[in-house]
Amino acid sequence: MNTVFIALGSNLDNPVYHVETGIRDINNLPETEVIKKSSLHKSKPVGPQNQPDYINAVIKIITNHEPLPLLDVLQDIENKHHRKRVERWGPRTLDLDILIYNDLIINHERLVIPHPEIINREFVLIPLKEITNYDFIIPKYGKLLQYI
Ligand code: ROI
Numbered sequence: 001m002n003t004v005f006i007a008l009g010s011n012l013d014n015p016v017y018h019v020e021t022g023i024r025d026i027n028n029l030p031e032t033e034v035i036k037k038s039s040l041h042k043s044k045p046v047g048p049q050n051q052p053d054y055i056n057a058v059i060k061i062i063t064n065h066e067p068l069p070l071l072d073v074l075q076d077i078e079n080k081h082h083r084k085r086v087e088r089w090g091p092r093t094l095d096l097d098i099l100i101y102n103d104l105i106i107n108h109e110r111l112v113i114p115h116p117e118i119i120n121r122e123f124v125l126i127p128l129k130e131i132t133n134y135d136f137i138i139p140k141y142g143k144l145l146q147y148i
Pocket of ligand 1: 008009010043044045046047048054056095123
């Protein structure tokens with residue numbers, strides 16, 4: 001089994017609903033179980049400001065899916081939530097980002113792990129801190145607490 005942290009974000013069409021059902025959808029994937037979930041955090045949009053506030057959360061899962069197959073099934077879930085890729089940095093019904101996958105460092109054209117923005121985004125760092133220990137290490141970047 002692999003330990004993976006995933007960030008969820010939504011700012012359209014009842015964001016709380018999309019984040020909560022997104023977590024349920026991930027838990028329903030085969031050979032996958034959500035073992036920790038942060039509370040839901042409301043945040044101002046990073047990037048373009050002319051969009052609604054976000055609801056963000058981070059979960060910890062265990063899964064048998066390898067990184068790219070996991071990315072595929074997460075994108076299926078995003079699509080099921082009617083995510084339309086209209087504009088970059090624009091509003092979305094559900095965004096699922098793989099943050100950390102075991103202690104792997106991956107630089108693939110479809111997938112960079114740890115997520116390259118992890119240390120810059122408060123809406124990820126704060127919920128991640130909530131579900132990890134005080135000495136938690138982000139692969140490649142080091143102690144989580146130094147970024148908060
Ligand atoms: N801003 C916030 N607060 N939360 C997000 O999940 C989020 N996602 C994004 C951009 C547009 C960068 N801004 C965000 O993709």
